[in-house]
Amino acid sequence: MNTQTLEQMKQLRLHGMLRAFNTSLSSQSIDYTNDELIAYLIQSEWDDRHNRKIERLTRSARFRYSALMENIDYDPSRKINKNQIQRFANCDFVAQNDNILITGSTGAGKSYMASAIGHQACSLGYKVLYFNTTKLFTMLKTSKADGSYARQIDRIEKQDLLILDDFGLKGLDNINRHSFMEIIEDRHGKKSTIIASQLPVEAWHDIIGEQTIADAILDRLVHTAHRIDIKGESMRKKLKNKE
Missing domain, CATH: 3.40.50.300 (P-loop containing nucleotide triphosphate hydrolases)
Incomplete structure (x- = not known):
């Protein structure tokens, strides 16, 4: 199921969420509640898009x-x-x-x-x-x-x-x-x-x-x-x- 989820994130271009979910799967020391995991994934995607926007604006300038x-x-x-x-x-x-x-x-x-x-x-x-x-x-x-x-x-x-x-x-x-x-x-x-x-x-x-x-x-x-x-x-x- 995780493999399918990761592939769907990739196809949807949710790059920040993809990296964050991969990190959460590989880390044994982080124990998220459902709410915390969702918040973590959303924040990671937001941060990724924001950073890419800044890079794009800076490059275009x-x-x-x-x-x-x-x-x-x-x-x-x-x-x-x-x-x-x-x-x-x-x-x-x-x-x-x-x-x-x-x-x-x-x-x-x-x-x-x-x-x-x-x-x-x-x-x-x-x-x-x-x-x-x-x-x-x-x-x-x-x-x-x-x-x-x-x-x-x-x-x-x-x-x-x-x-x-x-x-x-x-x-x-x-x-x-x-x-x-x-x-x-x-x-x-x-x-x-x-x-x-x-x-x-x-x-x-x-x-x-x-x-x-x-x-x-x-x-x-x-x-x-x-x-x-x-x-x-x-x-x-x-x-x-x-x-």
């Missing part, structure tokens, strides 16, 4: 870094508000459709922090997508040529959290400017966006170009956003000096 919020460096020289960052861990900002803007010099740890928040959002079941901004715009230009632009924009719009890293390394041309406007307009008040940049927010207007569109984009991005400005020396340099 395509993060640059495997980053954890607990590994963020709060050295006083970085001038980071630890309470502010830790409040992001519950991802209320995603539920409230708020944006986060992270600025700082090269190597300051902007990308790591953005990725860490993104990983945390995945762990809570949110759909996240990470992009290097330059590569995003290159992809969107290519998609205009092959007819997949609308599908790519729709995919971006559906993400609970969009992370745009290394924003502002080069100015936006007319095509990229309008694509950026479309992305921000689609997400405004509906979804959350994190932007990480070497440039202070005050310089973004010139990077976007064309005053009317720049005003419209920044009006949607900046005014109600959470701001993080990381100070201190490059984290890469700091870690290299420790070696």
